[in-house]
Amino acid sequence: AEKLVGEGDSGVMVTAFFTQWGDFDSFEMAQRLGPYLPKLEAAGVKVSAVGIGSMDGAKEFAKLTGFPSDKLFVDSAATTYNALGFAPGFGREGVTEGWWGNINVVKATQSWSPYAKLMAMCAGVGSPGTLQEVFRGYLGDRDAPEIKERFPGVLPEPMTGLFGVLGEGYQRPFELATVRLLNMGNILTRWETLTPEDKDLILQRGGAFITKNGEVVWEHKDKGILGYADVDALARVALEQATASSAAGSTTDSSLPGEAA
Numbered sequence: 289a290e291k292l293v294g295e296g297d298s299g300v301m302v303t304a305f306f307t308q309w310g311d312f313d314s315f316e317m318a319q320r321l322g323p324y325l326p327k328l329e330a331a332g333v334k335v336s337a338v339g340i341g342s343m344d345g346a347k348e349f350a351k352l353t354g355f356p357s358d359k360l361f362v363d364s365a366a367t368t369y370n371a372l373g374f375a376p377g378f379g380r381e382g383v384t385e386g387w388w389g390n391i392n393v394v395k396a397t398q399s400w401s402p403y404a405k406l407m408a409m410c411a412g413v414g415s416p417g418t419l420q421e422v423f424r425g426y427l428g429d430r431d432a433p434e435i436k437e438r439f440p441g442v443l444p445e446p447m448t449g450l451f452g453v454l455g456e457g458y459q460r461p462f463e464l465a466t467v468r469l470l471n472m473g474n475i476l477t478r479w480e481t482l483t484p485e486d487k488d489l490i491l492q493r494g495g496a497f498i499t500k501n502g503e504v505v506w507e508h509k510d511k512g513i514l515g516y517a518d519v520d521a522l523a524r525v526a527l528e529q530a531t532a533s534s535a536a537g538s539t540t541d542s543s544l545p546g547e548a549a
Contacts (some may be wrong), residue, residue, distance in 0.1 A: 316467070320439060332534070348478055370382060374495050378413060379394055422514065426465045430459075435451075506526075
């Protein structure tokens with residue numbers, strides 16, 4: 289766990305902990321983080337991502353999302369997620385801030401299938417913020433940019449143009465919901481490949497860390513479905529940390545005595 293979040297490494301490192309490969313959160317975060325990779329790497333930021341499932345699932349995920357497969361790590365049993373204290377999901381034992389992780393709730397839902405628990409989470413049970421985010425996908429968001437800026441290349445160009453009738457410069461109604469519908473189609477048609485063998489792990493949430501010279505400087509832990517890290521904020525902080533390191537290094541270099549011109 290320590291190695292994956294960059295402890296002991298020098299420089300700035302971003303580690304995204306996707307949920308399982310066949311999850312909305314994993315798809316959306318990868319689709320949003322991917323376009324930032326050239327800028328992050330140019331600034332010297334190391335980026336890696338971990339997902340729950342199989343190696344075959346990771347390869348299929350990379351093909352579907354465009355996220356580089358050489359930056360993906362597989363945690364088939366979510367061991368790292370448990371070690372880092374990520375939310376286990378409704379009705380599962382683990383570190384959680386809500387009533388849904390109470391041992392009595394875990395016992396009461398012991399006979400429920402993972403799919404029943406997942407449906408409950410999709411309805412907002414034991415999954416804070418999920419319903420609000422679902423509605424935002426349908427109703428739009430005046431404070432968010434157009435989807436083509438946040439998810440470049442995900443929506444076909446003709447489809448992007450259709451949303452123009454609802455205005456420009458903001459996330460239009462049904463725009464984000466359409467991205468999720470397309471992702472759902474890819475997920476459901478490849479469900480067994482993308483999802484982990486232990487279906488209980490489809491409930492497990494993830495998170496993200498930024499480390500600088502081995503110390504965590506920014507972190508996010510998902511609380512529920514569609515509660516993945518704000519990728520824009522993650523990229524901004526990582527770039528700021530890298531810029532600060534570069535500036536500090538330049539100052540140190542220029543003040544070294546006896547340095548040749």
